[in-house]
Amino acid sequence: MTTTTLITVAPTGAESTKADVPALPVTIDELVVTAKECAALGASVIHVHIRDEHTRPTLDLGRLRDTVTALRESTDLVVQLSSGGAVTDPEADRLRVLDAAPDMASCTMGTVNFGDDVFLNRWEFIVDLHTRMQERGIVPEYEIFDLGHLAALERLLGKHGLPAGGHVHVDFVMGVPGGMPGTTAALVSCVNELRNLPAGTTFSATGIGRTTIPVMLASLSAGGHLRVGMEDTISYAKGRPVESNMQLVARAVGFAQLAQRPPMTPLDARDLLGLQT
Ligand code: KMH
Ligand code: ZN
Numbered sequence: 001m002t003t004t005t006l007i008t009v010a011p012t013g014a015e016s017t018k019a020d021v022p023a024l025p026v027t028i029d030e031l032v033v034t035a036k037e038c039a040a041l042g043a044s045v046i047h048v049h050i051r052d053e054h055t056r057p058t059l060d061l062g063r064l065r066d067t068v069t070a071l072r073e074s075t076d077l078v079v080q081l082s083s084g085g086a087v088t089d090p091e092a093d094r095l096r097v098l099d100a101a102p103d104m105a106s107c108t109m110g111t112v113n114f115g116d117d118v119f120l121n122r123w124e125f126i127v128d129l130h131t132r133m134q135e136r137g138i139v140p141e142y143e144i145f146d147l148g149h150l151a152a153l154e155r156l157l158g159k160h161g162l163p164a165g166g167h168v169h170v171d172f173v174m175g176v177p178g179g180m181p182g183t184t185a186a187l188v189s190c191v192n193e194l195r196n197l198p199a200g201t202t203f204s205a206t207g208i209g210r211t212t213i214p215v216m217l218a219s220l221s222a223g224g225h226l227r228v229g230m231e232d233t234i235s236y237a238k239g240r241p242v243e244s245n246m247q248l249v250a251r252a253v254g255f256a257q258l259a260q261r262p263p264m265t266p267l268d269a270r271d272l273l274g275l276q277t
Helices: 028-041 061-074 091-100 123-136 147-160 184-196 209-221 245-258 266-273
Strands: 007-009 045-048 078-081 104-108 112-114 117-119 139-144 169-174 202-207 225-228 235-237
Touching (some): 007 028, 007 245, 028 045, 028 061, 028 245, 045 266, 061 091, 078 091, 078 266, 123 139, 123 147, 139 147, 147 184, 169 184, 169 209, 184 202, 184 209, 202 209, 209 225, 209 245, 225 245, 235 245
Parallel strands (some): 007 045, 045 078, 078 104, 104 139, 139 169, 169 202
Antiparallel strands (some): 112 117
């Protein structure tokens, strides 16, 4: 089992509005402040969704490029752009995210009901995303919303080869209404399926909403890593809205330390993920 914990912060997402969640970082400046403070606490990767000048989700390429540059200038975090965007984003815009040249990008391994919406990820689109990332040396984080997505990943790697860097890292996104539940049993099922993936495959996990804490504890005890942040969690405890992403990262760091697996540095995260250092 790894002796340290990779902590990814997902500070914004595409679902919550600034009006409903005023603490959500939506400008580049707000993202940079959040990134610096989360890095100081122990985060090593940042999973980024951006917003436009009206605080609406956008995949505007210029803004994505500016965001990558600003994050690189101000932190040594691994910068992972979301290629998932919002459920309404067209495939072409989602593919164009790679033109912003992040260290990593997400790659969701199948379609999933997403609350009242559908998060569409066609097989051909997944192959396209995976192949373009291979060509450009961008390391994917494979997003797993359901058990079948792991079977799809096995098929993808079998037919199209390993990702850039040669290491496979997956993120279990649990507790989405329409996806797998955020339970220990579901996480253990996913971990068992990893035996069909290349040796050394690593995983992180995040539980949406009230599954945040159970999933965090289950992942740590199963040797996994953590993703936390306001993309997934806007209530810290019953009746207590999250005050900041730092509050969530600090809690994750505390749990990781209790598990005697303190946070890993961004340099160690790069090494683990197969990124060039
Ligand atoms: N916003 C969701 C529709 C990802 O970032 O790749 C997709 C999502 C996954 O958040
Ligand atoms: Zn995301």
